[in-house]
Amino acid sequence: MIARRDFLQAALAATALTGGGLTRLAAAQGLTEAGLVDMAPLGNVTLIHVTDIHAQLVPVWFREPSINLGVGAAAGKPPHVTGAEFLELYGIAPGSPEAHALTSEGFAALAREYGRMGGLDRVATVISRIRAERPEAILLDGGDTWQGSLTALRTGGQDMVDAMNLLAPEAMTSHWEFTLGIDRVTEIVDDLPFPFLGANIYDAEWDEPAYEPYTMLERGGAKIAVIGQAFPYLPIANPRWMFPGLSFGVREERIAELVAEVRDEGAQAVVLLSHNGFDVDRKLASRVEGIDVILTGHTHDALPAPVMVGRTALIASGSHGKFVSRVDLDVDASGVKGIAHRLIPVFSDVIAPDPEMAALIGMVRAPHADELAEVLGSTESTLYRRGNFNGTWDDLICNALIEQRDAEIALSPGFRWGASLIPGADITREDVFNATAMSYPAAYRTEMTGEMLHTVLEDVADNLFNPDPYYQQGGDMVRVGGMGYRIDIAKPQGSRITGMTLLATGEAIDPARRYSVAGWASVNEDTEGPPIWEVVEAHVRARGTVRIEPNRSVQVAGGG
């Protein structure tokens, strides 16, 4: 039923070509646009899903996590499977294009062979190719679209709004969009030619829905309802003062009511365009009847096959423009009869740029071209962000904070966005902004007691490892520089974090002592300090060439 066969065929075909460590050119020649994009069609309705693009207009490297632990019912289940186990689970040959796209195995070497991924002009080509075959295909954007690059920051997201309008989605939902501030969001949404859906966004004072909850579409003779669900924990994970009148939350009962409502209105298929995060959606699907497809987002997972929860198919379409999901549905009066799916990896050397989108991207980047291209230094190490406990980009950021802000300990939030760099690459200003560009970047310096540091780590760990997904926020663990610790993810909040050690001296952290701490992205209003990209730039310039030593400061238990 699932187009697993198609995926495997592509993987096998590619494997035959890449077994011998071929050059990048040969690897690319073995892949074709048709081979990457096309699939055996099914039924009368097609969904196209993109999500968490994080303002990446041009192709990037993006290393998937090597550590992505699940807890409770999600332990050991996709997306909490990584590396060789992931390849084994989905029958993907090591070294194949899919292996490179979907895992961190041999990342740097394969990145050289296969080149960068994504680019909205390539995404446009994929969408056009699907639409040529299925003219009524429904394009949906899962949000985290207007934030994550220098140009998005400088234009208040306008570059992405213009580019997405050219792609013409039927609807979107949101998360980081709101960090542009409510006035800017309202300004954009007022002119948006498609609905900005958020069934779970409420006016905080009146407890009334603040945005359209769903859109109803008629395609292929069928009525399709698309319900939008924004990130539930925006006022907690991001600065509430930037959108003070809004309340969010999972609001499971609300979704159940809306499913019933759209079914009453004649919907034969119900799609949830969600920014809940995968594990929250998995729980939601187990508790709310009548959703046929959940297009998941937020947690940046890329899965080559749907995860079925009862009769609900969960689709995970990755991030940063690296993938496009196509979901074909066979829908009749009695509902969804069949589903076929393909996770399309957007290899930028294989898929031709769409000329119109390429021109638009060139235009929006032109005013910033010199700033984007300026080389600040280079890296000997792969720089990446994803991973539950650390990533080399955040190691670099923490090193920069400790040195530039003269701190003993550094904290960098567990964001999941940010492109990667491979060894030998220049570090340009664009690269630094791809890992830091956001609207509350102040690099603060403060003092915290050892006890407070422990409380912070416990608090964030519970946002990641609470066994009930509805209590998770979907970020990774806060990254720590200058301090090591041990974490037992299976323990309850308050007893997960032990063995906190100041790395400079090897001494145990004293609960009563005050430590100088530097960090960034505080959710508190009026946080003071230079923007984090200036701190990182100064550090990279001072070093010239950056090298990140393996990070062994976090010891993990309870993960298996």
Added chain:
Amino acid sequence: MTMTRRDFTRLGLGAAAVAATGLGLAPRPAEAAGTVEEAIAAFTGGAETTEGGIDLGAPEIAENGNTVPIEVAAEGAAAIMLLASGNPSPGVATFRFGKLAAASAASTRIRLAQTQDIVAVAEMKDGSFRKVSRTVKVTIGGCGG
């Protein structure tokens, strides 16, 4: 399509009906007692409670611990007591529903000092008691996404 305003108004009318009966105008503090167990015992008179049968609406994670929206409803309830088990003083309110109340439902906003279970106990018109609880997490925030 957006029913919440009407629901809200209906709740308002329900409250007015409660007021009209003269049985309880404003929410009264839950039974003044030290612990959750003591408060429940005072409310039930020591009678057994069965789990479930009350809709207790609360956010999983509080957006602002200083004002957390809570809704309770139990069809056929004569009164519902609300407790915040982790607050220094757990008592929140006891809502009593008169004969003219359209629905045995109420909503309020409460302050939560820390992550804790919210407990609702309903006294049904037949004299039986029901109880549910729901965890509301109060978190420092940040670092998500």
